[in-house]
Amino acid sequence: MKTTPPTTPTPDDAALWHDGRLYLADQRILPERAEFLSYDRAAEVATAIRDMVVRGAPAIGVAAAYGVALAGREAYSNAGADWKQAIEADLERLAASRPTAVNLFWAIRRMRDLIARLEAGDPSQALLDEALAIHEEDRAANRRIGDLGAELITEPTEIITHCNAGALATGGYGTALGVVRSAHAAGKIHRVYADETRPWMQGARLTAWELMQDGIPVMLQADCAAASLMATGRIGWVIVGSDRIAANGDVANKIGTYGLAVMAKYHGIKVMVAAPTSTVDMAIASGAEIPIEERDPDELLGCGGRRIAPAGCTARNPVFDVTPAALVDAIVTERGVVLNPTTEKMRALMD
Numbered sequence: 632m633k634t635t636p637p638t639t640p641t642p643d644d645a646a647l648w649h650d651g652r653l654y655l656a657d658q659r660i661l662p663e664r665a666e667f668l669s670y671d672r673a674a675e676v677a678t679a680i681r682d683m684v685v686r687g688a689p690a691i692g693v694a695a696a697y698g699v700a701l702a703g704r705e706a707y708s709n710a711g712a713d714w715k716q717a718i719e720a721d722l723e724r725l726a727a728s729r730p731t732a733v734n735l736f737w738a739i740r741r742m743r744d745l746i747a748r749l750e751a752g753d754p755s756q757a758l759l760d761e762a763l764a765i766h767e768e769d770r771a772a773n774r775r776i777g778d779l780g781a782e783l784i785t786e787p788t789e790i791i792t793h794c795n796a797g798a799l800a801t802g803g804y805g806t807a808l809g810v811v812r813s814a815h816a817a818g819k820i821h822r823v824y825a826d827e828t829r830p831w832m833q834g835a836r837l838t839a840w841e842l843m844q845d846g847i848p849v850m851l852q853a854d855c856a857a858a859s860l861m862a863t864g865r866i867g868w869v870i871v872g873s874d875r876i877a878a879n880g881d882v883a884n885k886i887g888t889y890g891l892a893v894m895a896k897y898h899g900i901k902v903m904v905a906a907p908t909s910t911v912d913m914a915i916a917s918g919a920e921i922p923i924e925e926r927d928p929d930e931l932l933g934c935g936g937r938r939i940a941p942a943g944c945t946a947r948n949p950v951f952d953v954t955p956a957a958l959v960d961a962i963v964t965e966r967g968v969v970l971n972p973t974t975e976k977m978r979a980l981m982d
Contacts, residue, residue, distance in 0.1 A: 640665045642798040642805075642841040643770075645690040646697065648763065653697040655685045658799055662840040673702035673721035680728035680735070683831065687800020688874040688910055689769050692734030696762035698725045699742040703758040712751035730922045731883060731951050733875040737909045738765055769802030772907040772965035773809045780810030780870070780905050780963040784819045788867030791857055793826045794885035795837035796872025796905065806872040806905040808841060810963065815847045822848040824866070828885055829854060830930045830948070854887050861898040869895045873906040880956030880972025881918030886949050892958040901960040908964045913981055916974075918953030925949050 640656035644667075647654050653676060654667040668684060670676050676698035679685055685694045702721035703714065710717035726739055745761050746754065790811065797808030805812065814820045823842055828834040835851055842849040852860065860866060869891055875883040882888070882904050892902050915921060928946035933939055940946065962969040962977075969976045 640667055642844050643803040645685060645687070645799045645801065645803075646693050646766065648697060648759070648766075653694070653701065655679055655694060656799065657684050658686055658837060659683055661799075661836050670698075671701060672705060673698040674724055676701065677721075677724040677728045680725070686831075686833075687795065687872070688732035688734040689773070689801035689806065689907055690799065691729060691732045692738035692909060693762075693766045693769055693802045695725050695728075695735050696738040696742055696765040697759075699739060699746075700755070700758040700762045703746070704755040707753050707755060714751070714754060715746060715749075718746070729924060731874050731924045733912045734907075734909045741765065766802045769907060769909070770804060772909075773798075773801050773804040773806055774813075775965040776806055776905050776907065776963050777804060777809030777811075777813035779965075779968055780903060780961075781813035781817055781819060783903060783961055783963070783968065784810075784814050784868060786867070787819050787821055789822045789824065789865045790820060790868045790870050791824045791826065791860065791866055791891070792838060792869070793834065793854075793871050793888050793891055794828045795833040795841070797838060797841040799837050799841060800872060805841070806907070807870045807903075808838065810870055810903065810905050811842070811847060812845060815845075820847065822850060824850050824852050824857075824860060826854045826857060826887065826891070827851060828887065830934075833885070857891055858894045858898075861894055861900055866898075866900050868901050868903055870903045870905060873904050873910050874951055875915075875921050876904070876906060876911045876962065876977075877915045877918045877921060878911075878913045878977055879917050879974045880959060880962060880969065880977050881921070882954045882956070882959060882962070883918060883921045883923070883951045884954065886952050889952040889954045889958075892954045896958050902954075902958060903961045903963060904954075904959055905963045908966050908981065911964070911977065911981060913977070918955065921951075921953060923949050923951050923953070 797805035
């Protein structure tokens, strides 16, 4: 990853390693300010993931891998040859930081596999090298996803995206926005309509900012405005990312994706899900088994630090929903494209 001292983040800088520390672009304050926060302890990284400093399934996985590298360094410093026992608490903290994004658990499992192969000596460099490899592999996968997804767009069109599945949500380049970047470079994207994505407003704050940084035409819309736009006939694709894909092709993504896919089906608009294979969880048969995170209701009851709902009002705040595979036209991964996904097709992709 980058070796120059971190200054102001760009969209491709959700996470970077420099001079023995992890730097995360603070996504809670974009676009008002673009700033890095630095971390040198795994417990701090777990808190950063939980508190949404870093978000987006692939980026969470990358951050967790660096968190394990920091945990190994601290464990060896404190416990010497007994570092494998000492590291466990930090591994558990990282795993507990967010429940839905499977990339988190994939990255920790990959780091655990390396830990099992290491000797009692200092693991710091080996763990860091693995975290760097995970980061670079995700960046390369996203570029491949971008190119494969762009090939599915046969003529210039306008698209809708939901939440932020761009460079900020990944190791770089982006999944859904990686497809947009590649398709725009090929002259296939007239405009992107970005759903605002309540209550964290990732579309308004992050997707719009990313696309504007790249000079890609973007227009923000309220989440509830998508159907009226689809009715105009101008939209060719809905393109989204994913936090977990089940073995049958059911897709968990930011809350509102399911409704968007239902509306797309009614209007004859295709739905593309762009995600690396680290997002595919073949251990669960369907989306019914995906744990759906629910966050603090206060995120819905207020806005900008000011309460907007009446006193005593309650709220439900699921962060994700599950879109059935029957509503998905294409799942695009770095290994290839699955059209009209089924369990058999997903198994063939992953075998």
